[in-house]
Amino acid sequence: MPTEMRRPLLVAMAAVLLAAAGVALLAGAGGDTRRTHVVVDRVPMDEVHPAGAARHPGVVVAHGFAGSAELMAPFGDTLAARGYVVVLLDFSGHGANTRPMRDDDGAGRQRDLDVAVAHLRSLPDVDPARISLVGHSMGAGAVTRYAAAHDDIAGTVAISLPDASDLPPSRPVRLLTLVGGLEFPAFRTAAERAAAEETGRSEVVPGADHVSILFSPTAHRETADWLDQATGGPLPAPMRRAGGAALLLVALAAGLVPVARLLLGPGRRRWPRFEWRAVAVTAGAAAVAAVAARFLPTDDLPLRLGGYVAGLTGVTGALLLAYTSRRPAVEEAAPRRPAAPLLILYAAISIAVPLQLGLTHVVPVGPRWWLLPVVWAGFLLLGYAVERAGGNALTLLAVSALTVVALVAAAVVGLTSTFVLLVAPLLAVLMVGQAVWSAVLHRFGAPRWVIAAAGSLLVAWPIATTLPLVSS
Incomplete structure (x- = not known):
């Protein structure tokens, strides 16, 4: 020849051969969880359900600026492996959500979270009294503000929180902030300020920047451990x-x-x-x-x-x-x-x-x-x-x-x-x-x-x- x-x-x-290896990795992501895509009140959401018929605690996962539910899917895998039902939403203007985002759309994000939390609580395999929140960057700001205004949120994880200046004292309770070791200093300052109360904790994820922290095994382990109210198997690989x-x-x-x-x-x-x-x-x-x-x-x-x-x-x-x-x-x-x-x-x-x-x-x-x-x-x-x-x-x-x-x-x-x-x-x-x-x-x-x-x-x-x- x-x-x-x-x-x-x-x-x-x-x-x-490379394509076959890539498809194999993608096909096995999520293990035996059940995934469903829904749209409620114009908010697109992905549901991730662990195996088992019992009622599970639930978590709403919120993405950052220019992110999407798909970007946060590894957190759905991680938390479902620990026994949580997870809802990942697309904020207005992001992902599959066609509703535009306004210039200062903090109220819009709170509305979207309201829809996601209400939907999660309505699921038959979810214990509505045990709902937690996880967010990254813009989503971290949204979930901390939502948790500060809602005492019924069991726990919150804010990853790469950009700003904590408008959080009320001692709110939210049970807040974990995670920040990458390679992020700009302002992110570490915000993380430490938000988690300064007795019920909060701040952790630095070594070697992670604003994007790679989403795929850090340390960030996933810290998130699951902080929220852990259920037992589950070993955590899946976040980079899969x-x-x-x-x-x-x-x-x-x-x-x-x-x-x-x-x-x-x-x-x-x-x-x-x-x-x-x-x-x-x-x-x-x-x-x-x-x-x-x-x-x-x-x-x-x-x-x-x-x-x-x-x-x-x-x-x-x-x-x-x-x-x-x-x-x-x-x-x-x-x-x-x-x-x-x-x-x-x-x-x-x-x-x-x-x-x-x-x-x-x-x-x-x-x-x-x-x-x-x-x-x-x-x-x-x-x-x-x-x-x-x-x-x-x-x-x-x-x-x-x-x-x-x-x-x-x-x-x-x-x-x-x-x-x-x-x-x-x-x-x-x-x-x-x-x-x-x-x-x-x-x-x-x-x-x-x-x-x-x-x-x-x-x-x-x-x-x-x-x-x-x-x-x-």
């Missing part, structure tokens, strides 16, 4: 779902090699040189875009932070494209008829399926269906400008890094939400994935617009489907 055929075949075999999703992501990325070979043929394009001039232009363009994006109509889109990101990437891409337009256009052979749409579809599957199955809710709902193309357009313009500049994957990485730096700087000076500071590493990971796709598709001679469209979708999809919907 020729080498040009053998290599894609070997990569395809490796991708299948995320690990399965990661294997699927890698498998589908590896699968791009045989897919591109099948759709584009064996064509090989020479590796382009690094375009340092384009990187220098991007630095200036991103600085201009960071300011301009604050005043563009995109900043008013009903997607918190997403409109600003679309504006920043779009303006940066437009300025870089104006620079590259001075170069003569490179003539490219048209791809085989179905290649372009199939590669873009494969990109959508490669990012959406693993994240939805093992990490968080990324199926577009409500206005997200039209917001996704808007966010995608900004990243597409930036990606195409880089392709016009030569298409070197390292150039794309450098441009992506400057884009992330511009976003972080904008957050620091107040041009956009400081939430960027927490998710910048995740955005950087997505952009690395985009660079990998660019390198593979460039190698097989894909048209530059196809490379840009497929790669940019990998970044735009999670942004458009996870950031909160807000009132326009």
